[in-house]
Amino acid sequence: MKPAPFVHHSPRTLDETVATLGEVGHDGKVLAGGQSLIPVLNMRLAQPAHLVDINRVDGLDAVTVADDFVRVGATVRHAALERNDDAYAVLPLLRQALRNVAHPAIRNRGTTVGSIAHADASGEMPSIAVLTNAVMEVVGPRGRREVAATDFFEGPLQTVLEADELLEAVRFGRFTPGTRTAFLESARRHGDYALAGVAVAVDVSGDGGDAVVERARAAYVSVTDVPVVIDLSEAVAGQSISSTWDAVEDLVQSGIAPEADIHASSDYRRMLAAELTRRALATAVKEA
Numbered sequence: 001m002k003p004a005p006f007v008h009h010s011p012r013t014l015d016e017t018v019a020t021l022g023e024v025g026h027d028g029k030v031l032a033g034g035q036s037l038i039p040v041l042n043m044r045l046a047q048p049a050h051l052v053d054i055n056r057v058d059g060l061d062a063v064t065v066a067d068d069f070v071r072v073g074a075t076v077r078h079a080a081l082e083r084n085d086d087a088y089a090v091l092p093l094l095r096q097a098l099r100n101v102a103h104p105a106i107r108n109r110g111t112t113v114g115s116i117a118h119a120d121a122s123g124e125m126p127s128i129a130v131l132t133n134a135v136m137e138v139v140g141p142r143g144r145r146e147v148a149a150t151d152f153f154e155g156p157l158q159t160v161l162e163a164d165e166l167l168e169a170v171r172f173g174r175f176t177p178g179t180r181t182a183f184l185e186s187a188r189r190h191g192d193y194a195l196a197g198v199a200v201a202v203d204v205s206g207d208g209g210d211a212v213v214e215r216a217r218a219a220y221v222s223v224t225d226v227p228v229v230i231d232l233s234e235a236v237a238g239q240s241i242s243s244t245w246d247a248v249e250d251l252v253q254s255g256i257a258p259e260a261d262i263h264a265s266s267d268y269r270r271m272l273a274a275e276l277t278r279r280a281l282a283t284a285v286k287e288a
Contacts, residue, residue: 003041009052014139017057017166022141024050026163031055032075035102035110036118060168063087069135069171070094074114078107090174093132093181097124097199100183103191116152117167119159119226122193124185126153126227127219131199133173140165153226179203182283184276185221188263195264196272197221202236202284213239216281223258223273230255236281248281249274 009024011017021028028050031037040046054060055075064071065086072081081087082098101107101115101124115125116136128134129149136147141164149170152159161167175181185197203215216232235247258269 001042001044003038004044004047006041006048007050009050010056011052011054012056012058014057014059014168017052017054018139018141020050020052021164021166024052024164028052028163030117030166032114033077033110035106036115036120054166065090067174069173071137071169071171072112073169074111074167076112078110078112078115079104081112082107091132091172093128093175093183093199093201094172096181096183097128100124100185100194100197106191113167113170116170117159117161119153119155119157121156121225121227122222124183124194124197124199124221127197127199127221128172128183129170130227130229131201131217131219132175135171135173136167137169137171138165139168149227150229156225175201176203178205180284182280184280184283186272186276194222196223196258196269196276198273198276198280200232200277200280200284202281204285211285213237213285218252218277218280220256220273223256223269225257228255232277232281248277252277 009020011020027048029048031051031053060073060075062073063076063084070087070091078098078101082095088095112125115123116129134149136152138145138147147160180202183199185194187194198218198220200218202213204211205214206212213236216236217229218232219227219229232248232251235251252274253270256273258266260266
């Protein structure tokens with residue numbers, strides 16, 4: 001199938017983009033990487049009258065590493081962020097998660113900010129946004145505003161973005177020194193949507209065999225309607241890095257609500273999420 005007819009807009013500046021979005025309103029969609037939008041258009045699940053293509057807007061393709069955050073612009077490709085050594089040095093979780101996003105061809109074109117704006121519960125990057133306490137930089141005809149990641153997602157494929165607003169950038173928060181991270185997911189085939197996935201951040205004190213866990217948090221893929229963070233500290237705090245942390249299972253299974261589909265039952269996804277969490281925690285603390 002092919003998309004329904006639409007008018008293509010190609011603004012060159014952010015001001016022009018905002019003005020165009022204000023004009024087209026609910027009849028428009030923003031086009032960045034298009035890896036989620038184009039299939040939807042081809043199947044005519046959405047039929048916007050206007051596409052606002054932001055790929056030629058100056059300044060949206062920058063990755064900025066600061067003392068407290070890594071700022072990713074709206075047209076930064078997954079592959080570019082994955083390969084950015086400065087971002088990896090201060091926030092390895094970005095690369096750990098991005099390696100699991102679809103296939104290289106998709107990552108070469110798809111955008112990290114676009115995947116967050118798409119708000120698919122099976123996407124990897126929304127979970128990273130909430131786990132890092134990211135801040136969304138939103139711009140529109142009424143001006144600028146910032147939204148915390150935990151307040152940004154309203155439901156599957158739903159965010160607080162208005163129809164005439166652009167998610168200009170996402171500022172991923174940096175963790176405190178001593179925090180170790182890991183990302184794991186399970187899919188029927190590499191690159192498919194995950195049956196379940198988890199990102200963890202573990203605060204560790206001490207060295208070697210004397211190292212102990214002080215705090216642990218996890219965010220999930222494909223097992224919640226919107227990305228949430230579960231605090232696992234009560235199950236793992238004060239334990240050595242060699243512990244199995246069986247108590248994690250109860251916390252995880254009580255904090256998620258996976259739905260059944262043709263690929264897996266809700267019980268299987270719940271069990272899988274708990275097992276992935278244990279493995280991810282073990283992987284993270286090994287880094288200590």
